[in-house]
Amino acid sequence: MISWRKHYKQTLIAIGLLLSTSASIYGQDGDPKNGEKLFKANCTACHALDKQVIGPPLKGVVERVKTEGGVDKDWLHKWIKDNKALRASGDKYANEIFEKFNKTEMLQFPNLTDKDIDDILAFTTNPPAPEPEPTATTAPAGEATAAPADKTTTSIVIISLIAIAGLLVWILIKLRQLVKLGQSEELVGLNETRVRSFSEIYEKYHYIGKGLLTILAILAAYGVWNWIMWIGVYKGYKPEQPIYFSHKIHAGENKIDCQLCHSSAKYGKVSEIPSMNVCMNCHRTISEYNGKYIEPGKDKAFYDGEIQKIYAATGWNAEKQQYTGKTQPVEWTRIHNMPDFVYFNHSQHVVAGEQAIINSFNKKNPNNKIDVVCKACHGKIDTMNVVQMANDFTMGWCIECHRTTEVDMNNGYNKEYFKNLHEKLKKQYPKDGGKITVDAIGGLECGKCHY
Template sequence: MISWRKHYKKGLIAIGLLLSTGASVYAQGDPKKGQELFKANCTACHALDKKVVGPALGGVVEKVKKDGQDVDWLHKWISNNEKLRASGDAYANKIYEENGKVAMQVFEGKLSDQDIDDILEYTTNPPKEEPAAEAEGATAVDTTASIEAAKAQQLNSKIMIAALIAIAGLLFWLLLKIRQLVKIQQSPELSELNSTRVVSFSALYEKYSFVGKGIVGLLALFAAYGVWNWLMWVGVYKGYAPEQPIYFSHKIHAGENKIDCQLCHSGAKYGKVSEIPSLNVCMNCHRSISEYKGKYIEPGKDREFYTSQIKTLYAHVGWDESKQAYTGKTEPVEWTRIHNMPDFVYFNHSQHVVAGEQAIINSFNAKQKDASNKIDVVCKACHGKIDTMNVVQMANNFTMGWCIDCHRTTEVDMNNGYNKEYFKNLHDKLKKQYGEGSKITVDAIGGLECGKCHY
C-alpha cells in the first residue's frame, strides 16, 4: 500500500510537470524579438488590439486554447496555413471562413519555430512602450525656452520703459526749442528778412520750375517702372502653399518612408499631366495603416493629429474600419491645386521625365555650388525638394524666361534610348553645325521654337 501511494505521488508530480511544460512552450520566446518580427511580417494584416485584414492577435494563444487547440496548432497555421486547411483541419477552415476567405501568407522556411515562439510571446506579453526620448527632450527644451522667453520679455519691458522716458525728454526739449524760435520770429530784424523770402509753394515752384519739372518727370518714370514690374509678376506664385482639406506631409511619405514620387503620380511618366492621386491610391496603404506610429513629428503636431487625418480619409472614401469594408458612402475631396500652367502653354511631363530625365538632373546639379542642393530625382528640378516639405509649396517662378533659361543650359543626352532613336538622322547635322564634341543644348533641337509650347 505504501509503495502504491509513493508511486501515485510521483505520477502526479510528473503529470504536473508535463502539463506546466506544455502550457509554457510558447512562453519560451523573447517578446522584444517577437515585436520586431511582428512588425516586419504581421502588421500589414494584423494588430494586437483590433481587426485589420485579419483578426486581432492580442492573447491569441489563450483564444486558441479556449477553442480546444494548442500551441502546436498555431505553429502549423503560421508556418503553412494552406497545407493545414488542405489537410481538412476543421478549425483552420473555420478561421478562413470567418475572415472573408482571405488567405494568410505562408511563412514556411521564412520563420523558424523559435521565431514563431517569439511572436506568440509578444502577442501574449507585449513589452511596454518606453517613453520617447524625443518627448522628454522636447519638454526640457520647452521649459528652457519658457525661461528664456520670460527673461527676454522682462528685458523688452525695461527697454520699452527707457525708450518712453527718452521720447518724453526729446519732446520736452523740442517744446523748448519751438518756444525759442517763436520769440526770435517776433523780433523786428527777422520780420524785415522774411519779407524778402519766398513764403508760398506756388512762388517757390515759379522760381525753381525747371527743378520741379525734372522731379515730376523722374516720379513718372519710377511709377511707369513700378507698373511694368507689377505686370511682369502677374501669375507668378513662387512660395504659394495653400492649406488642403486633408493634411498630407510629403516629408513623411516621400522623405521618411522613401515612397517613390511616381507610385502616386504615375501620370508624370506616361502622360502629359501629373495627376492628383485618387483616394483609392491612398487606401492601397492606409487600408492597413489606420494610425500613425512614425518617429517623425512636425513641431506643433502630435501622432494623434496625423491619425485624425487618416480617419478623415476613411470618412471621404466610406471605409468602415471595424468591418474592414466600404460602405458605399463617399465624399469628394476638394484639393487646392498648386501647380497650374496657363491654358495657352503646352507642357508634357512624360517628355521631360522619359527623354530628359538624366540630362535635367546633370544640368541642375552642375549649377549647384553646395552639394546639399543637388538632386537625385528629376521631379525636384522643377518642384523643389518635395521630400522635405510638410506643406507643398511652389518652389520656382515657372515663368517663360525660367523655362527658356533651362533649355539654353541643359545639354541633350544623345545616348538616351528615346533621343538616340528619334534624332538618329539629326546627329550628323548637329555635329557639323556645332562641331565635333560641342555641347548640344535643348535650344539646338527646337527648344526655343514658339510652336513647341504655344499652339
C-alpha cells in the same frame, strides 16, 4: 565503488532531463523580443495585437484557439506554415476561421522555423513593454527662454522710443522759444518777402521740378510694369488642405517614391492628385500614426485624426474592415496650376529629360544637389510638411532652364536622332565641344509650349 557509479549515472540522467526539459520549455515559450521583430516583419500587414485589421487581433491567440477550437500550438504551427494545406486536409476549425473572415486567404510562411513561430506566439501571449514614445521635436534650451527675453527687449525698446520722442518734443519747444526771442524787426521784414506758395516755388525752380516729375513718372511706370509681370506668380504659396498630408513623413521619413502616388507623372501630361483609393492602399492597415517624427506643434492624436478623415472620405469602417458605401468628396486646393494657354508634358521631362535635368541642376547647385528629377521644379518636397510652390514657374524661368540644360547625348535615341545636328554643332561651336542644349533642338519654339 559500484554504489558511487550508480549514483553518478543517476545524477547525469537527472541533469540531462533537467536540461532537456528547460530547452523544451524555452522552445515552447519562445523569445518575445525576437518574436516582436518577426511579427513586425511578417504579420503587421494584416494583423495587429489589439484590434482587427484584415485578420483578427492576435493578442492571446494561443489561448483563444485552445478555447474556441480545442487546438494547441502544433495546430498554429501548421496554420502559419501552410493554412491552405491544413484547410484542404478537412480540418474543421481551420475552415471555420476561413469562412468567418470572408474567405480571405492568409499567406503561407514555410520559411519560418518552429523556433520563429514560437517566438511570435510568445510575443502575442506576453508582448514586452513598449519603449517610450519619442516626444515631439522641441526647441533647444536656448530657444526655450527666448520668449521672456524677447518680451523684456521689446519693453526696453518701447520705453527708449517714448523717452526719445519726449526729448525731441522738448527740444522743439525750446527752439521755438529761442527763435521768437531772437527775431528782430529786420527778420520780420525778411519773412514778409519770402515765397509763401508752391506756385511761386515752382516758378522759381521749374527746371528742377520738371526733372523730379520726370524721374517720378519713370519710377511709377517701372513699378506698374513690374507689378504686371508678377501677376500669377505665387512662389511660396502653401494653402491649407482639407486633410493634412506631410510629404516629410511620407516621402522623407518613410522613403515612399513620388511616382507611387503620382503615377501619371511618368506616363501622362498631367501629374494628377492621387485618388483616396491610393491612400487606402496603405491606410487600410495603418489606422494610427506610430512614426518617430512628429512635427513641432503637432502630436500623435492630430495625425490619428487626419487618418480618420481618410476613412470618412472613403467610407471605410476600420472595426468591420469593410466599406460602407458612404463616401465624401475631398476638396483639395490645387497648388501648381499652369495657365490654359501653356502646354507642359510631365512625361517628357520625367522620362526623356530626367538625367539631363538632374545633371544640369546639380551642376548649377553643387551645394544643393538632387537625386530625383521632381525636385528640380518642385523643390525638396521630401522635407516639406506643407507643400508650397518652390519656384516662379514663369516663362523666363522655363526659358532659362532650356538654355542651360544640356541634352543627354548618351541616351541611345538622342545619340542616333540628333547625330547630324551634333556633328554640325561641334563645327559651329568648337570651344563648347558642340554641346547641345534644349534650345538647340527647338526648346525655344513658341509652338512647343503655346498651341
